[in-house]
Amino acid sequence: xxxxxxxxxxxxxxxxxxxxxxxxxxxxxxxxxxxxxxxxxxxxxxxxxxxxxxxxxxxxxxxxxxxxxxxxxxxxxxxxxxxxxxxxxxxxxxxxxxxxxxxxxxxxxxxxxxxxxxxxxxxxxxxxxxxxxxxxxxxxxxxxxxxxxxxxxxxxxxxxxxxxxxxxxxxxxxxxxxxxxxxxxxxxxxxxxxxx
Numbered sequence: 001x002x003x004x005x006x007x008x009x010x011x012x013x014x015x016x017x018x019x020x021x022x023x024x025x026x027x028x029x030x031x032x033x034x035x036x037x038x039x040x041x042x043x044x045x046x047x048x049x050x051x052x053x054x055x056x057x058x059x060x061x062x063x064x065x066x067x068x069x070x071x072x073x074x075x076x077x078x079x080x081x082x083x084x085x086x087x088x089x090x091x092x093x094x095x096x097x098x099x100x101x102x103x104x105x106x107x108x109x110x111x112x113x114x115x116x117x118x119x120x121x122x123x124x125x126x127x128x129x130x131x132x133x134x135x136x137x138x139x140x141x142x143x144x145x146x147x148x149x150x151x152x153x154x155x156x157x158x159x160x161x162x163x164x165x166x167x168x169x170x171x172x173x174x175x176x177x178x179x180x181x182x183x184x185x186x187x188x189x190x191x192x193x194x195x196x
Contacts, residue, residue: 014052017042018066025063030101057116060105064120067098081135082158082185089162090178099166129155149188158184
């Protein structure tokens with residue numbers, strides 16, 4: 001019985017750490033949030049905090065996973081997959097630290113197959129391509145997407161635009177990330193004639 005209670009407390013503490021860390025990184029920034037900041041905020045030592053994760057890098061990956069879970073659970077009220085992606089990108093302007101973390105990990109560290117973030121990003125891109133391209137395929141069947149546009153290629157291009165605009169936005173926050181995603185989508189949707 002004590003073991004079960006201890007396990008439940010451990011899960012609750014890990015959840016608390018992820019919630020607090022997500023908030024801190026979103027507001028303070030990836031580079032300005034330390035393990036010590038997170039540990040202090042949840043009443044642990046740094047060693048105590050890392051007891052719940054295999055490494056600092058694993059903590060960062062779990063923060064991104066949590067962000068994805070929250071984003072996927074949110075009701076975005078989007079009319080199509082491109083509008084959904086644009087809505088998420090637009091929301092990202094409210095959490096610049098998480099954008100900074102995503103860019104730092106995806107563009108540098110995670111490209112190393114040995115890094116804890118590598119598998120996370122590989123799976124994330126695979127899932128995103130699968131889900132968005134299936135939605136674009138449905139749009140194409142309904143006549144809402146040009147017949148000469150490959151749904152998988154469109155998805156890859158939109159993800160690349162989204163990720164690339166996040167980098168540009170970190171340098172110049174006046175850049176409208178979502179507007180660029182919407183532009184590419186409009187080009188693909190242009191001249192599509194809805195079926196009768």
